[in-house]
Amino acid sequence: MTAPDLAVIDWSALDEAGRSAALSRPRQLRDATQLDAVRAILAAVRARGDEALREFGTRFDHCTLDRFEVTDSEFAAAESGVDAGVRAAMGSAIARVEAFHAAQLPAPLRVDTAPGVRCEQVIRPIDRVGLYAPAGSAPLPSTVWMLGVPARLAGCTQIVLATPPRSDGSADPSILVAAKLCGISRVFKLGGAQAIGAMAYGTETVPRCAKLFGPGNTWVTAAKLEVAADPEGAAIDMPAGPSEVLVIADDSADAAFVAADLLAQAEHGADSQVLLLSPSERLLAAVAREVAAQVALLPRREIALAALAHARLIRVASLDEAVQVSERYAPEHLIVNTHDARALLPGISNAGSIFLGAWSPETVGDYCAGPNHVLPTLGFARAFGGVGVDSFLRRVNVQELSAEGLRAIGGDAMVLARAESLEAHARAVDVRLAKLALPEPHPHPTVGHPALESPVCTSMCSRSPARDGAARNPGSPLEGEGSTGASMSLLARARPELAAFKPYASARRAGFEARIRLDANESPWDLREEGVDIDAGLNRYPSPQPADLRARLAALYGADPAQLWIGRGSDEAIDLLLRAFCRAGRDNVVAFAPTFGMYRIGSALQGADYRALALDADDDFALDPEKLLDLCDDDTKLVIVCSPNNPTGTLYHGQLIEQLAATLAGRALLLVDEAYVEFAGVPSASALIERHANVGVLRTLSKAHALAGERLGTLIAREEIIELVGRIAAPYPLPTLSVRAALAALDANALLRTQARIALLVDERERMGKMLALSPFVRKVWPSSANFLLVRFDDSRAAFERLLAAGILVRDFSTQPGLANCLRITIGKPDENDALLVALAGEAR
Ligand code: PMP
Numbered sequence: 001m002t003a004p005d006l007a008v009i010d011w012s013a014l015d016e017a018g019r020s021a022a023l024s025r026p027r028q029l030r031d032a033t034q035l036d037a038v039r040a041i042l043a044a045v046r047a048r049g050d051e052a053l054r055e056f057g058t059r060f061d062h063c064t065l066d067r068f069e070v071t072d073s074e075f076a077a078a079e080s081g082v083d084a085g086v087r088a089a090m091g092s093a094i095a096r097v098e099a100f101h102a103a104q105l106p107a108p109l110r111v112d113t114a115p116g117v118r119c120e121q122v123i124r125p126i127d128r129v130g131l132y133a134p135a136g137s138a139p140l141p142s143t144v145w146m147l148g149v150p151a152r153l154a155g156c157t158q159i160v161l162a163t164p165p166r167s168d169g170s171a172d173p174s175i176l177v178a179a180k181l182c183g184i185s186r187v188f189k190l191g192g193a194q195a196i197g198a199m200a201y202g203t204e205t206v207p208r209c210a211k212l213f214g215p216g217n218t219w220v221t222a223a224k225l226e227v228a229a230d231p232e233g234a235a236i237d238m239p240a241g242p243s244e245v246l247v248i249a250d251d252s253a254d255a256a257f258v259a260a261d262l263l264a265q266a267e268h269g270a271d272s273q274v275l276l277l278s279p280s281e282r283l284l285a286a287v288a289r290e291v292a293a294q295v296a297l298l299p300r301r302e303i304a305l306a307a308l309a310h311a312r313l314i315r316v317a318s319l320d321e322a323v324q325v326s327e328r329y330a331p332e333h334l335i336v337n338t339h340d341a342r343a344l345l346p347g348i349s350n351a352g353s354i355f356l357g358a359w360s361p362e363t364v365g366d367y368c369a370g371p372n373h374v375l376p377t378l379g380f381a382r383a384f385g386g387v388g389v390d391s392f393l394r395r396v397n398v399q400e401l402s403a404e405g406l407r408a409i410g411g412d413a414m415v416l417a418r419a420e421s422l423e424a425h426a427r428a429v430d431v432r433l434a435k436l437a438l439p440e441p442h443p444h445p446t447v448g449h450p451a452l453e454s455p456v457c458t459s460m461c462s463r464s465p466a467r468d469g470a471a472r473n474p475g476s477p478l479e480g481e482g483s484t485g486a487s488m489s490l491l492a493r494a495r496p497e498l499a500a501f502k503p504y505a506s507a508r509r510a511g512f513e514a515r516i517r518l519d520a521n522e523s524p525w526d527l528r529e530e531g532v533d534i535d536a537g538l539n540r541y542p543s544p545q546p547a548d549l550r551a552r553l554a555a556l557y558g559a560d561p562a563q564l565w566i567g568r569g570s571d572e573a574i575d576l577l578l579r580a581f582c583r584a585g586r587d588n589v590v591a592f593a594p595t596f597g598m599y600r601i602g603s604a605l606q607g608a609d610y611r612a613l614a615l616d617a618d619d620d621f622a623l624d625p626e627k628l629l630d631l632c633d634d635d636t637k638l639v640i641v642c643s644p645n646n647p648t649g650t651l652y653h654g655q656l657i658e659q660l661a662a663t664l665a666g667r668a669l670l671l672v673d674e675a676y677v678e679f680a681g682v683p684s685a686s687a688l689i690e691r692h693a694n695v696g697v698l699r700t701l702s703k704a705h706a707l708a709g710e711r712l713g714t715l716i717a718r719e720e721i722i723e724l725v726g727r728i729a730a731p732y733p734l735p736t737l738s739v740r741a742a743l744a745a746l747d748a749n750a751l752l753r754t755q756a757r758i759a760l761l762v763d764e765r766e767r768m769g770k771m772l773a774l775s776p777f778v779r780k781v782w783p784s785s786a787n788f789l790l791v792r793f794d795d796s797r798a799a800f801e802r803l804l805a806a807g808i809l810v811r812d813f814s815t816q817p818g819l820a821n822c823l824r825i826t827i828g829k830p831d832e833n834d835a836l837l838v839a840l841a842g843e844a845r
Helices: 016-022 032-048 050-061 072-080 084-102 141-154 173-181 192-201 218-229 255-266 281-295 301-308 319-329 341-347 362-367 403-419 423-437 479-486 547-557 569-581 598-606 625-630 655-663 685-690 719-728 736-745 748-774 796-805 830-844
Strands: 008-010 109-114 117-125 128-132 158-163 186-189 211-213 244-249 273-278 312-315 333-337 353-356 393-401 564-567 588-593 609-614 636-642 669-673 695-700 713-716 778-781 788-793 822-826
Touching: 008 281, 032 050, 032 192, 032 218, 050 192, 072 173, 084 141, 084 173, 109 403, 117 403, 128 141, 128 192, 141 158, 141 173, 158 173, 158 192, 173 186, 192 211, 192 218, 244 255, 244 319, 255 273, 255 281, 255 301, 255 333, 255 362, 273 281, 273 301, 273 319, 281 301, 281 312, 319 341, 333 341, 333 362, 341 353, 353 362, 393 403, 403 423, 403 736, 403 748, 423 547, 423 748, 547 564, 547 713, 547 736, 564 569, 564 719, 569 598, 569 636, 569 669, 569 695, 569 713, 569 719, 588 598, 598 609, 625 655, 636 655, 655 669, 655 685, 685 695, 713 719, 748 778, 748 788, 748 830, 788 796, 796 822, 796 830
Parallel strands: 008 312, 128 158, 128 211, 158 186, 244 273, 244 333, 273 312, 333 353, 588 609, 588 636, 636 669, 669 695
Antiparallel strands: 109 117, 117 393, 564 713, 695 713, 778 788, 788 822
8 A cells, every 4th residue: 555645625615515524534334234243242241141251252352261350370470471661651651640630539519509408519439340441453551541540549449341362362461461550450351342241231250330431443332332322231431433633733843743643643543534734835745745754664554554545634724724623523632733832722622632732742642641542532522521530430419408498499499390390399399398387386375365475476377286285275264164165066056958968969079080081071172282371181170179289278277188178268168158057037147347248248148147246446346255245146157256357457366266166165156267367476266176166267368378369268167067168169169270379379488478578568567557647637547467457537538539549549448337437458568558658648738
């Protein structure tokens, strides 16, 4: 073979296709027969282990081995097979490689990404690694230290090396010496695809390895890619292709140096590729001449000449353009032999290893400079770096959250999980946050006057002290009575005809689950699947009382899920209770006035007599329980106490409620409407249910939870009452969308925000109370435990209109008995409240 004509290609004269062709790599032969053979070898090794290895050794390496692992005596014998000078050079090369790689060891890191969220990265070695050192025509002991040194530095507990045996059954001595110098004691005389199979799957004698490293011929490479694609195989360092070098040189370069570098690469193999980019016509021509002269003198000239057949000498317009072309090619090795080589470095990123300046031949990088020589070929340098210590390490992430930490970021996790429709993900956070939402058991649980005793515990998170196992209120005078009255069922007081009343047997109530649902006359088509932009599953009826929402609200209210009935707002629960207990034309409901208007209307619709004790505005709507009880008779089924009361804001929680409950035991349901209790800072009366079978509590998401649009309210009561209400309720009271929205909205972060909003509104309420009281047109502002103020004006009509003219709407109660000139003002955001104050002040002018 003679020196090829290294013609110079002019980059600027090439069109796009020409440029791609100029940078094309020698075609990799993808031989389907070879791939089949590789797969068969791997399968045989996997199935028959050492026996298969032995057969393949006979067939491919022409030697039949009893034992594959190199013995101590073989190691010892290898020493004499390697020249002392070579051994010394190996030692110093290894020392330099070690020095460079030791500096790569990463430090573990620890960052608190939020308060209570500790994130760490700990570094762990890959326990068992398998290295492959080719032997064949040119043994590459350098590969042994380029892989063995970082593996040892990384701390891999087991390092296995495979290298093909020679036909006499021995391993190449230089490979064994190098292995010894690197501290690798387990060397196996195995080559080709079978060596890769043995390390990936393990055999009787070869340990199974988690990751395989090293170059090799097409058999080795194909086998590595196969085992990497098999989850039961092994990871690999990177796909390996033929070696390549790209040289950028300018007029200052010595043509002999450049030619020598090109040939150093060319002698690797016929498929190696060498490229030279230069703006200098003179240099390009000189290098072509030098290559021809030098190749003739090389021992491996045949291989080099074959490789030169796909060499490229390219004239570029400038060094900048040379860098651009190199970036496009992404060479394994890049030699920059220019006047100011370092000046080009900032512009280079797509290269496996870079050699700067006239005195940096690639050869030093191949053996002994320090950096690794296992590098990305075939353009993989665009995405991969070379092998280093980190190739033998795993960075293991650690996350440790405190309760505070989960509160801080759990909400984000849930939102994101649900955005990906991964509900179970969200719930894994949710169950924890729900638990965190429960308070520590109160040391002195009380249902006494809470405003005095428990100013900070909002009943958002109150929990029945009795169920928590905490002591009951020892001071309660009704304690003894309560425990007898407690068990007195109230069902006997419900409408008698309901005792035998069978609820409508809706399809979902039957409780069956099946893959194909043909039971509810629903449409089988989910519109979401047809591309309509709505929630999935809306073609199906919802669960009548979804367990997840029940559990969530139970946690929120500190109640037992079985004691909850959820409806479309507490309005629905009021309506159902009236219907469940009151016989039309006979029974009555007792409440006071002023209070929430729906009690009267609901009673009237049911045909029940509604008896309201008039409270005195001048006495701050004080409630005398005896007077309320005086209104009750044998036909009283419901006594309703709204606390804090709408529209007065008065709080009646405490002893009064318990007294009513005890007195009404077994006779009437005491319904405590706690629509606004979150603003009162008192424990919920639901704690009384434990002791008083006749207490029902209404809670709602419409006020403090800022979810009025969801229309979700809850009755908390003894199970028998819940069951009764459930029986007479409409088949599917809860819309799917509301349930989903509530679940999404009621995460623990939302609860924290709710608490913040409540605190702000309470502050604003107090501020507004003071400010309004200062107005010359306001006669009275009643103290309020809710999110509104009842205000008496000199002329409520003028005030109402004045506010309306300013775009502010309040509620006119002036026509209600005892509330002449009264307006109810809901507390808004601070700026809205300011606007109201300004508008009212305007009235003064
Ligand atoms: N109870 C009271 C005292 C109320 O003021 C209201 C609404 N204004 C309700 C119940 C009804 O609330 P929901 O939105 O839960 O139906």
